[in-house]
Each structure stands twice: as structure tokens, then as C-alpha cells.
Amino acid sequence: MSDDIGYWQVGGITLRAEPAREDCFTVVYRDADMHEHDDHSEAARRENLHRHMTNEMVSLEIAAACVHEFPDAPWELRMELARQCWDEARHVKVLHRRLLELGGYKGEFPIGTLEWNVTCALDSLIGRLATQNRTLEAGAMDVVGILARNVRDSGDNETADVLEGILADEVQHVRFANRWIKKLVSEDKRQLMKVASAVRFLIEANSKFQIREGGETNAIGVKLASPEARIPAVNVEDRKLAEFTDDEIHEILRQAGFRTLVPNAVPA
Amino acid sequence: MTILKSVSARADAVGTFRYVSVWLMETTARWTPTTPEMEAKVMFGRHIWDYAQMADALGKRTFELRRHEHFTLAPSAAYTALLKEAGAAHSTADRISALYDGILPGLIARYSDYIAGTDKILDEPTIVIVDRIVRELARQRAEADELKAVLKLAAGPGPHLATREKKVSSMLAEAAA
Numbered sequence: 001m002s003d004d005i006g007y008w009q010v011g012g013i014t015l016r017a018e019p020a021r022e023d024c025f026t027v028v029y030r031d032a033d034m035h036e037h038d039d040h041s042e043a044a045r046r047e048n049l050h051r052h053m054t055n056e057m058v059s060l061e062i063a064a065a066c067v068h069e070f071p072d073a074p075w076e077l078r079m080e081l082a083r084q085c086w087d088e089a090r091h092v093k094v095l096h097r098r099l100l101e102l103g104g105y106k107g108e109f110p111i112g113t114l115e116w117n118v119t120c121a122l123d124s125l126i127g128r129l130a131t132q133n134r135t136l137e138a139g140a141m142d143v144v145g146i147l148a149r150n151v152r153d154s155g156d157n158e159t160a161d162v163l164e165g166i167l168a169d170e171v172q173h174v175r176f177a178n179r180w181i182k183k184l185v186s187e188d189k190r191q192l193m194k195v196a197s198a199v200r201f202l203i204e205a206n207s208k209f210q211i212r213e214g215g216e217t218n219a220i221g222v223k224l225a226s227p228e229a230r231i232p233a234v235n236v237e238d239r240k241l242a243e244f245t246d247d248e249i250h251e252i253l254r255q256a257g258f259r260t261l262v263p264n265a266v267p268a
Numbered sequence: 269m270t271i272l273k274s275v276s277a278r279a280d281a282v283g284t285f286r287y288v289s290v291w292l293m294e295t296t297a298r299w300t301p302t303t304p305e306m307e308a309k310v311m312f313g314r315h316i317w318d319y320a321q322m323a324d325a326l327g328k329r330t331f332e333l334r335r336h337e338h339f340t341l342a343p344s345a346a347y348t349a350l351l352k353e354a355g356a357a358h359s360t361a362d363r364i365s366a367l368y369d370g371i372l373p374g375l376i377a378r379y380s381d382y383i384a385g386t387d388k389i390l391d392e393p394t395i396v397i398v399d400r401i402v403r404e405l406a407r408q409r410a411e412a413d414e415l416k417a418v419l420k421l422a423a424g425p426g427p428h429l430a431t432r433e434k435k436v437s438s439m440l441a442e443a444a445a
Contacts, residue, residue, distance in 0.1 A: 061309070067294065078320065089312075090314070
């Protein structure tokens with residue numbers, strides 16, 4: 001076990017090496033190597049929970065690395081990151097509990113760590129906030145918003161409750177990143193270059209691993225659509241809560257083909 | 269037990285406690301991605317936030333004690349050396365043992381000594397903070413014991429470290445002691 005996590009080269013870019021994993025886990029780098037199902041079977045539900053559980057583990061590790069690797073960051077920002085560690089740790093725990101209730105277990109399916117590999121390759125905290133919190137976690141808000149609704153529609157209220165609880169926490173992780181990015185940029189305009197550079201790096205890194213144009217068949221024989229067809233509907237309500245501006249939301253909607261997650265009607 | 273009579277002495281002690289809280293936060297943060305077991309990551313993740321809150325409360329208290337907010341003071345050389353040794357633990361068993369059986373018991377004792385040695389009325393705001401920290405550290409030790417049982421971790425260097433920790437007369441830096 002090493003104290004230092006190094007770097008690795010792939011396709012001309014430098015990514016952070018993997019965080020430590022138990023032997024029960026098989027780490028893969030492409031969605032095509034995951035076991036994502038296209039149905040509502042028991043295995044599909046467990047794989048979904050397993051994927052979210054291990055993604056939360058990665059989010060915990062990224063937040064923890066930010067706490068450790070940026071000791072000179074403003075204390076209030078370090079507090080936000082420390083709080084995020086607690087949130088992500090609770091998410092791992094609650095998803096593991098639900099996975100066990102459904103008969104699953106750690107290591108049942110392949111997992112990814114790409115968000116860590118990309119985000120923790122960046123050497124600026126504002127770059128990591130822009131990548132992990134503002135982009136990837138904001139994207140997860142879209143995914144979890146839809147997933148919670150679909151899971152509830154399928155009759156699994158327990159899992160839907162878990163996902164909705166997690167979603168509320170994720171809004172705060174995106175919101176504090178939006179606030180701090182704005183604050184840091186307002187204090188030093190050069191920080192904006194780091195944000196732009198980080199987002200470009202994310203796009204470049206993602207392009208090395210994403211589903212190829214025209215789609216692919218994954219490891220269990222499920223046909224996966226092209227990347228542009230896999231963009232989830234935008235969770236406008238939560239993005240507003242996370243303090244994206246109207247212009248930013250409009251741009252995200254444009255990229256998603258103006259597909260939105262319509263808020264649930266509030267019972268009278 | 270040293271009787272803490274001056275505001276300055278209390279501020280130095282609280283600033284030193286804050287140093288240790290930040291060290292605990294950063295150490296468990298460093299260990300989170302480099303420790304393989306998911307359950308250990310989860311526990312460290314929970315405790316990172318505990319330590320951050322401890323450091324925050326202590327840092328606000330230093331301002332009330334006529335120092336700048338989040339005034340932080342490095343401990344004595346002997347105590348710093350112990351922290352460094354604990355932080356260098358590699359395996360999961362060694363890390364859990366070094367921190368929760370090696371460092372925390374002594375920390376609980378030193379914080380309890382502070383409470384016993386300060387003025388119960390004048391320094392009540394510090395007592396409230398430190399008393400809460402003592403209870404949280406004890407809770408963390410219980411959680412670490414549960415984790416050791418779940419993961420069936422081997423015995424580590426904690427008891428040995430704790431014995432040596434007791435021999436360090438003061439955690440306060442020489443100038444502050």
C-alpha cells in the first residue's frame with residue numbers, strides 16, 4: 001500500500017493512477033466494459049446500485065484528496081470539502097446497505113475510477129472543483145434525478161428514497177463549487193484560465209474512453225448508444241438550486257437537445 | 269497537571285489542539301484514497317468532517333482568546349515526532365491501530381487534563397468545545413473497534429505508540445509550555 005498515488009500516461013495525456021481498491025473489485029475504464037443492463041431485472045437494479053456506490057466512493061476519495069493536497073486553500077473551502085467527505089461516505093454506506101438488502105455484494109460487478117483518474121491529475125483546486133463538482137457531480141444530479149423517478153415508477157420506493165436523499169446532498173456539493181469558483185475568479189481573473197484548462201482536459205480525457213460513434217455493445221451484450229444520445233435530460237430544478245445561472249442552464253439544455261426533467265407535481 | 273491561569277497560555281493550548289485537529293483531518297484525508305477497504309474509507313470520510321469541525325471550533329475560540337482566528341501552534345518536538353510516526357503507518361491495520369489506539373487515547377487524556385486545569389467559569393467556552401471533542405474522540409475509538417472486528421484486522425503498533433505517548437510530558441511547544 002502506497003502513501004503516494006502516481007500518474008499514468010494514456011493516449012498522450014497524463015492521468016492520476018488508481019486509488020487503492022480491495023481485491024474483490026475489478027476496475028475498468030470504459031462504459032463498454034461495465035455491466036450496465038437495459039432492463040429492470042434484479043441484476044440491473046443491483047448493478048445500478050453497485051455502480052452508484054462505487055462512484056460515491058470515488059467522490060469521497062476526490063474530496064479527501066482535495067483536503068489533503070491543498071493545505072493552503074481558504075479554511076472555509078476546506079470545511080466544505082471535509083463536509084463533502086462525510087456526505088459521500090454516508091452515500092457509500094447507505095447504497096451498500098440497500099445493495100445488501102437486494103442480495104448484492106461488493107465486487108459483484110466491474111467498477112470505474114475514471115473521475116478520480118481525471119480530476120486528481122489536475123494540479124489546481126479550482127480546476128478540480130470545476131471538473132468534479134461543477135461538471136461531473138452536476139451531471140450526476142441529472143442522472144440521479146431521472147433514475148430516482150424511474151426506480152419509483154418501477155415500484156422500488158426504498159431505493160428511490162435513498163437516491164432522492166443523496167440527490168439533495170449533491171446539490172450542495174455543486175452549489176458550493178459554483179460559489180467558490182465565482183469567488184476565486186472574482187479575486188483573481190487568472191483562475192478562469194485554470195477552469196477553462198480543466199474543462200478542456202476533462203473533455204480530452206473523456207474522449208479517450210467514451211463509447212464510440214455509432215454505439216458499442218458492452219461486456220454483457222447490451223447495445224450502448226453513441227455518446228450524444230446518452231446525455232441525460234437536464235435536471236433544471238436542481239441546477240437552479242445549485243446556483244447555475246439561467247444562461248448556463250440554457251447552454252446545458254442546448255447541449256442536451258433541450259430535454260428536461262420536468263419537476264414532479266407537488267401534492268395539494 | 270499544569271494550572272492554566274493566563275489567557276495567553278490558554279490560547280497557546282487551544283492553538284496546539286487546533287494543530288492536532290488539522291493534522292488528524294489531513295492524515296485521514298490522505299489515507300482515504302490509499303487504503304483499500306471500502307469500510308475503512310467510509311470511516312475516515314466521516315472522521316475527516318469531525319476533525320474539521322473540531323479545528324473550526326478551536327480556531328474560532330483562539331480569536332476570542334486575543335489571537336487571530338484559526339491561530340495554530342505546532343506541538344512540542346517530541347509530540348510532533350509521534351504524530352509523524354503514526355502518520356507513516358502503511359497497512360490498514362497499522363493505520364487504524366496507530367491513530368485510534370496510539371494517538372487518540374493520549375489526546376483524550378490531555379484534553380481532559382486541560383478541562384481539569386483551567387478555570388471552570390472564565391474558560392467555560394473552551395471547556396464546552398474540548399468536552400465535546402473528548403466525547404467525539406471516544407465515539408471514534410468505538411467505531412474503529414467495530415471496524416477492526418468487521419475487517420478482522422491484525423493488532424498494530426497502537427499500544428506501543430500509546431505507551432510512548434504517555435512519556436511525552438507536554439504536547440505544547442517548549443516556548444508555550
